[in-house]
Amino acid sequence: MKKILLLVTFLALAAFAQGNTTEPERTLQRPVYSFQTAAFGFGFWSNYKDEVKNPEKDKVTAFPLIRYGHIWEMTTHGAVTAISTWNFEFGKTWEVHGSMLLGGRYSFLEEIVSPFIGGGLGLGLQFDSHFKDWDFGERWAIGLSMGGEVGLSIFHNSSLQLEVGFGYDIVCSKADFGKSFDTFNLFFGVNY
Numbered sequence: 001m002k003k004i005l006l007l008v009t010f011l012a013l014a015a016f017a018q019g020n021t022t023e024p025e026r027t028l029q030r031p032v033y034s035f036q037t038a039a040f041g042f043g044f045w046s047n048y049k050d051e052v053k054n055p056e057k058d059k060v061t062a063f064p065l066i067r068y069g070h071i072w073e074m075t076t077h078g079a080v081t082a083i084s085t086w087n088f089e090f091g092k093t094w095e096v097h098g099s100m101l102l103g104g105r106y107s108f109l110e111e112i113v114s115p116f117i118g119g120g121l122g123l124g125l126q127f128d129s130h131f132k133d134w135d136f137g138e139r140w141a142i143g144l145s146m147g148g149e150v151g152l153s154i155f156h157n158s159s160l161q162l163e164v165g166f167g168y169d170i171v172c173s174k175a176d177f178g179k180s181f182d183t184f185n186l187f188f189g190v191n192y
Contacts (some may be wrong), residue, residue: 003145006116007060011074016172018149027135030091032072032073032074033072033092033097034070034071034072034073034158035070035071035073035161035191035192036068036070036071036074036191036192037067037068037069037070037071037083037086037116037163037189037190037191037192038058038068038189038190038192039065039066039067039068039093039163039187039188039189039190040064040065040066040067040186040188040189041065041067041160041185041186041188041189042061042062042063042064042065042165042185042186043060043061043062043063043087043089043097043184043185043186044059044060044062044183044184044185044191045059045060045062045087045095045097045181045182045183045184046058046060046181046182047126047128047130049133049182051112053104058130059096059107060089061089061160062089062162062183063088063089064086064088064089065086065087065088065186065187066083066085067083067086067167067185067187067189068083068084069081069082069083069084070082070083070115071083071105072132072189076107076110076157077106077107077108077110078104078106078107079100079103079104079105079106079107079118080103081102081103081105081106081118081120082100082101082102082106082135083100083101083103083120084099084100084101085098085099085101085147085167085169085185086098086186087185088138088182089167090179091127093130093184093185094129095126095127095128095130096125096126096127096130096139097125097126097127097171097181097183098124098126098171099122099123099124099145099147099169099171100122100123100124100145101119101120101122101145101146101147101169102120102121102122102123103118103119103120103121103122104118104119104120105117105118105149106118107153107156109112109156109158110154110157111156111157112155112157113152113154114152114153114156114157115151115152115153116150116151116152116153116165117149117150118148118150118162119146119147119148119149120134120146120147120148121144121146122144122145122146122171123142123144123145124142124143124144124145124169124171124181125140125141125142125171126140126141126142126169126171126181127139127140128181131151132165135139136167136173137173137174137175137179137192138174138179139173141171141172141173141179142174143171143172143173143174143175143176144171144174144175145169145170145171145172146169146170147167147168147169147170148167148168148169149158149165149166149167149168149185150163150166151164151165151166151187152167153191160190160192161190161191161192162188162189162191163187163188163190163191164188164189164190165186165189166184166185166186166187166189167184167185167187168183168184168185169182169185170180170182170183
């Protein structure tokens with residue numbers, strides 16, 4: 001009888017102890033969202049000023065601006081970006097300005113509408129037909145490029161987002177920022 005009473009007591013204590021153990025709470029982790037981004041808009045750019053070949057700094061309003069890339073949202077605030085932006089201007093003279101930047105972005109809020117800021121570094125290309133000669137670094141250039149953007153993401157916590165923003169990028173001749181072409185961009189896009 002003592003053995004049965006001891007066994008029942010042991011089982012009751014074990015059941016009581018098991019009921020009071022607290023397991024660590026499991027937290028839900030946010031999945032990584034992977035977006036393709038496509039946008040259109042306007043670009044406003046200029047080349048560098050040269051006293052001999054280009055005494056007036058040429059200012060161009062470009063349409064269309066085409067922006068395409070990829071955004072990997074690692075958290076609700078931070079994302080890795082790979083974005084290519086191309087500006088075109090056709091008329092009496094025609095010009096092409098493009099940059100391909102790898103960088104990041106920070107979204108300030110976790111709400112439906114969230115402002116963001118971002119930047120990147122990469123390669124760029126510029127063709128400027130205002131210059132007469134085909135000299136590298138004047139009529140055309142390929143080189144280091146960097147840029148930044150600020151904007152507003154609409155439906156930020158959704159798998160489909162709209163965005164509107166302003167961007168800036170600069171393309172230099174090789175790595176010479178003395179001979180550089182910069183552009184300000186206004187874009188309207190969708191992340192899908």
